[in-house]
Amino acid sequence: MPGSAKKHDILTYPASRRATFDVGRIGGRKHHIAGFLELDVTSAREKIRSEIKSGRAVSFNTWLIKVIGDTVAANSSIHALNHRRNSQVAFHDVDISFPLEREVAGRKVPLAALVRGVNTKSLEEIHAEIRESLEKSIASAKDFVLARRKGGGAMVLFFRLPGFLRRLVWKLLLRNPFSVKRNMGTVMVTNIGMAGHFPGWILPKSLHNLCFGIGSIVKKPWVVDGKVEVRDILHMTILFDHDAVDGVPAARFTDALVKRIEGGTGL
Numbered sequence: 001m002p003g004s005a006k007k008h009d010i011l012t013y014p015a016s017r018r019a020t021f022d023v024g025r026i027g028g029r030k031h032h033i034a035g036f037l038e039l040d041v042t043s044a045r046e047k048i049r050s051e052i053k054s055g056r057a058v059s060f061n062t063w064l065i066k067v068i069g070d071t072v073a074a075n076s077s078i079h080a081l082n083h084r085r086n087s088q089v090a091f092h093d094v095d096i097s098f099p100l101e102r103e104v105a106g107r108k109v110p111l112a113a114l115v116r117g118v119n120t121k122s123l124e125e126i127h128a129e130i131r132e133s134l135e136k137s138i139a140s141a142k143d144f145v146l147a148r149r150k151g152g153g154a155m156v157l158f159f160r161l162p163g164f165l166r167r168l169v170w171k172l173l174l175r176n177p178f179s180v181k182r183n184m185g186t187v188m189v190t191n192i193g194m195a196g197h198f199p200g201w202i203l204p205k206s207l208h209n210l211c212f213g214i215g216s217i218v219k220k221p222w223v224v225d226g227k228v229e230v231r232d233i234l235h236m237t238i239l240f241d242h243d244a245v246d247g248v249p250a251a252r253f254t255d256a257l258v259k260r261i262e263g264g265t266g267l
Helices: 015-027 042-053 058-074 123-135 151-160 162-175 177-184 247-262
Strands: 030-042 096-104 108-115 187-192 210-222 226-242
Touching: 030 210, 030 247, 042 058, 042 096, 042 226, 042 247, 058 096, 058 123, 058 187, 058 210, 058 247, 096 123, 108 123, 162 177, 226 247
Parallel strands: 096 187, 187 210
Antiparallel strands: 030 226, 096 108, 210 226
16 A cells, blocks of 8 residues: 555664663763874784784784783773772772673674783783673673673663662762772773774763773874874774873873884784
C-alpha cells in the first residue's frame, strides 16, 4: 500500500551504555583543565613497524599506554586522588582504563578494559592483556567490564537501578581513592580518534582525574632541524582535574610525556 514503507528503526542499546550517561552527568561537573597537543610520532611509528617485522608483539596503542603509565609513575602526584582532611593519595602503580570496541548482542559497543600496574609490566605483557580482552567471549551485558575480576551479576543489577541511584553509588565510590583505583583505575585513555583519520582533537568527559583523549595521526608539514618535512602528527588531549593538581606540575608532566613520546622511549 502507498505510504506503508518503513520510515524508521527502533534501536536498542546494551545496559552498559548507561555508564556513558553517568560519566556525562558526573564527569561534566569535574573541574578539568585541558591541554591540546600535537606530537611528532614519525620516529616512534617507524621503530614500531621495525619491531613488529622482527617478531616483537607490540602495537602503537600498546606502546602509548606503556609510555603514559611510565611517565605517570615517575610523576605520581599527577594522578593523585583527593582524600579526607586536605590529603591526597598518590599511588605508586598506575592502573589504566580504556575502551575496546566489542560486539554485544549483535551490536558493537565500547566496553571498559583495565590494565593494572602498567608501569611494572613490559610492552609484551600489556599487549598480551589487551589481546586477551579483545578475544574474550562476550555473552551478554554482564560482561561489560573486560577485567580480570568477578561480579558481572552485580553489575547487571547496578545498571538496572534508576539513574539517580546509580549516580549516588558513583559519588560514594569516587569519595574513596582506594575504591576508585580498585574499580576503575587511576588513569583513562580513550582512543576514539584512532577509528578515523581527521585532523583535530577530541574532548572527552571522564570520571578520572587524569584522562587522555587520543585523536588521529595525520600527515602534516613539520619543522625538523630547521627544515620543513611531512611528518606523522598525533593529536592528543590531556584532562587534569584542577582540584587535584596545579598548573605547573601539570605542565612539567606534559613536557616529560611529549619528550618520551616523540623520542620513542622504550623502543
